[in-house]
Amino acid sequence: MSRYLKQTRYLVAVDSIIFGFDGENLKLLLIHRGLKPEKGRWSLMGGFIQPEEDLEKAADRILHELTGLKGVYLEQLYAFGNVHRDPTERTISVAYFSLIDIHQYEKQLSDEYHAEWVLLSEIPDLIFDHTEMVELAKKKLRYKAAIHPILFELLPEKFTIPQLQNLYEAVYDASFDKRNFSRKVLSTGLLVKQKEKDKGGSKKGAFYYQLDKGSYADKMQAFLNFIPNPDNLLI
């Protein structure tokens, strides 16, 4: 039934930039390639799309294979299609990035892939154009998080304001005034205060908060200007 007879076909892959936060640092989930070519080198998790599989679904599958997680935040980043990006054979790769709570990640299946969390500030050499993909993903994360409340995806369901601030400070490699920060974040109406405190972080303990799932969906688009002086922070 193929009617586009004279055209060349190409491999199409999906690669995933998976960000995680451990309460302290931002990390990236990488694998040690077990297969040739480039065996033994660091790489993003990826795979070829299958004949009956939508792009999004392929990204979902790959994420699931590596982390065992389903239903996590996943967003298309960019299609990379330089002719020689994979020296073996021309492959167009659609990169996705996702945000997961690092503590939800169980190392179940990861041995199969030799997956490891790596500090975002200490990313090793990666194969192909994966470094470029990661750089773009970092940029987009900063960009988007300045405008939309997506960083909650990196936290557990219950989190404290200081934890949230740590996360923002890690993403922007900056520090914010905690009075202004908490006022701003609470004024969004997105957070619901819990009765329990997290006693782990300090002697006094900090109250847990939870996302108001209802308004979260609504306000996804209404979070502009979250970061002061974004001009200085966005690349």
Next chain:
Amino acid sequence: MSRYLKQTRYLVAVDSIIFGFDGENLKLLLIHRGLKPEKGRWSLMGGFIQPEEDLEKAADRILHELTGLKGVYLEQLYAFGNVHRDPTERTISVAYFSLIDIHQYEKQLSDEYHAEWVLLSEIPDLIFDHTEMVELAKKKLRYKAAIHPILFELLPEKFTIPQLQNLYEAVYDASFDKRNFSRKVLSTGLLVKQKEKDKGGSKKGAFYYQLDKGSYADKMQAFLNFIPNPDNLLI
């Protein structure tokens, strides 16, 4: 040299959403498909990528073929890869959108493609998932223009403040106070006042302005909050 033996290969296309502005209305450049399948129906301009052609280059080529223009604003929008989006054969399409000054467009080559400018508010049925592509491009245009000074790409080199305001009003389907608008746009430091006036638009005439190319590159990222109450306008 192909080592990924067991994988399926796919067609990869590029489709272009080409926006233009005629001083009054926003328009989209569409073609009447001359080839089967779907001959005679409206479509975005597109084509398959060639073996030695980067993605970006393919988008550039297609734009050039249709409009005769080179070096225009071109940005990757999204990769569309649903299994059955092209019923003939599975094709992954990477969509690009571009912004051109409609008056720079000469209908040189367009007869070959039966290209036509169509009002953005009156877009006909399009083949495949092209309607979805256009919707996403509209959304991204609004989104991005609220934050970055990209709409200048739709204007001639010299333009007046009222013309610029018309453009913003067309993009956001809203009207803005001209005093606040001009104060805001001039405060960016992006515009250089010219000595001549445009006498076409009014009896009094309006001064031309030109982009300060130097600061344009710098301030591409520093144009946040250009649109009042963006919450109401961004989808």
Next chain:
DNA sequence: AAAATAAGTGTTATTTAGACACGAATAACA
């Protein structure tokens, strides 16, 4: 009981946004 630590909160000054109205320049026309 004193000290150490991190949480939580309020005030003020500055900046920015948004609402608002009139004079100036020119062409068309009476």
Next chain:
DNA sequence: TGTTATTCGTGTCTAAATAACACTTATTTT
């Protein structure tokens, strides 16, 4: 040639948002 119609161009004031700033509270440790 004076009057009218049209659009350009500008200034002020009020309200809201931002950012800078410091102390008290709760609790554990010593």
